[in-house]
Every structure is written in C-alpha cells, then in structure tokens.
Amino acid sequence: MPRLIAPSMLSADFGNLHRDCRRVNRSAAGWFHLDVMDGLFVPNISFGFPVCKAIAEVAEKPMDAHLMIVEPWRYIERFAALGVKYLSVHYEACNDRRLKECIKLIRDCGMGVGVAINPETPAEVLIPYLHSIDYVVVMGVHPGYSGQKYIPETTEKVAVLAEMIAGAEADCFIEVDGGVSVQNIAELERLGAGVFVAGSAAFSSGDPKTAVRALLDA
Ligand code: DX5
Ligand code: ZN
Secondary structure (H helix, E strand, O other): OOOOEEEEEEHHHHHHHHHHHHHHHHHOOOOOOEEEEOOOOOOOOOOOOHHHHHHHOOOOEEEEEEEEOHHHHHOOHHHHHHOOOOOEHHHOOOOHHHHHHHHHHHHHOOOEEEEEEEEOOOHHHHHHHHHHOOOEEEOOOOOOOOOOOOOHHHHHHHHHHHHHHHHHHOOOEEEEEOOOOOOOOHHHHHHHHOOOOOOOOOOOOOOOHHHHHHHHHH
16 A cells, blocks of 8 residues: 555644644645543543544544543444544454454444554454554554654554454454654654654644655655
C-alpha cells in the first residue's frame, strides 16, 4: 500500500479544532486519527464522543479511532454511528472471547478492524487473529501521551509482524502509532508498515500541511 499519514488530533489545538481539521483536509494526509483515552486503560484522559463528533462534522477524510479504553466492546456501535471508518481496540483490554466479540462487532458495523498492541506485548499474540482483522496498530510509545520518544524495539516488532502476516498469507496492514518522525518513517515502511500516525510530527510546526508532506517525502 502507498504510505499513508494519519495526523493524531490529540496534538491539534482544541481551541481551534475545526481550523486544524480543515488544515488536515488540505494536507496530503490520508486519515484523521482519533485517540480516545479513559484514564483507566491509560493514565490520561483525552476526549470522547462530543469532540469526535466535532471532528466528524468537518473531516473530509476517513476517521481512524484508536480506543485506549477498558471494555471497548461497550462503545463500538457509537463510534460507527459517528461515521468512523477504521476502529482499533487494544489486545490488552480484552480476553480472547471479548477480542473476538469486538472484531465481529466492528466488522458488523461496517468499519475496518484494527487491534493495537502495547510496546511490551509481543507480536506473536496476534497470530490467532490475523485472518479476521484488517490492521495491526503497533505502538511506538507507551499509550497515553503524544510527544514521547520513539521506543527503538518497535522497529524489530514491525519486521516480525510483517513476516508473520506474510507467512500466514493474511490480508492485513501495519499502522505504527507513536514517535513516528522523518527520521524513522522510511525504515518502518521498508520493513512493512503502511500507515503512520503522527501527532507531534504533524502539528508541532503549526500547519500540518508541510509536516505531512515532509513525512511522505522522507
Ligand atoms: C499515544 C497515541 C498516539 C499519539 C501520537 O497514546 O495513541 O496516537 O498521540 O503522538 P506522537 O506522534 O507525538 O507520538
Ligand atoms: Zn493513537
């Protein structure tokens, strides 16, 4: 797949949320990435439905919601109703039965199905699910905050995962989330990642248009 950038709206200016959404619309970004945190699965609380709804009003590109919450199965239908196109839940937030239930529900709601894994979770735990999901979210930082330093071991995990996916002949892409920059994006793509979430890299210089271009060209 061609390299796709998904700016994380967690790094947007919430006082100018619609302006920042329009800037993403005008950029070469592929998706909007929505980081939903509940203060339980992760130590931070980000935003919920009202903010996602405000983004949905203006977003002209698909929304990719990343649920960093406990009991994600309770909220899947509500994200679908907001128009979210891709939805990921965390492996660590579910047991096997619940994860299968989430995968089915996300699929039945017509969204792309993603499963995210934390830095300390080995890629191999996803082997049983590779044929039923559309993408894996590999965390490059501990979930909870944008602007953290990239964890270098993530690179090897992407390589392992890409081999696993190829070996299983699964139709599944890899999204890297956290710490993505012009320094590491080319290597991550070479090893098999296709979608790149960018929080601070997309917004810290002001207009994401230039930053997204730089990430695509790096
Ligand atoms: C971390 C979030 C990421 C984060 C990315 O919990 O899932 O999407 O906001 O931010 P950067 O790109 O600054 O690491
Ligand atoms: Zn995220």
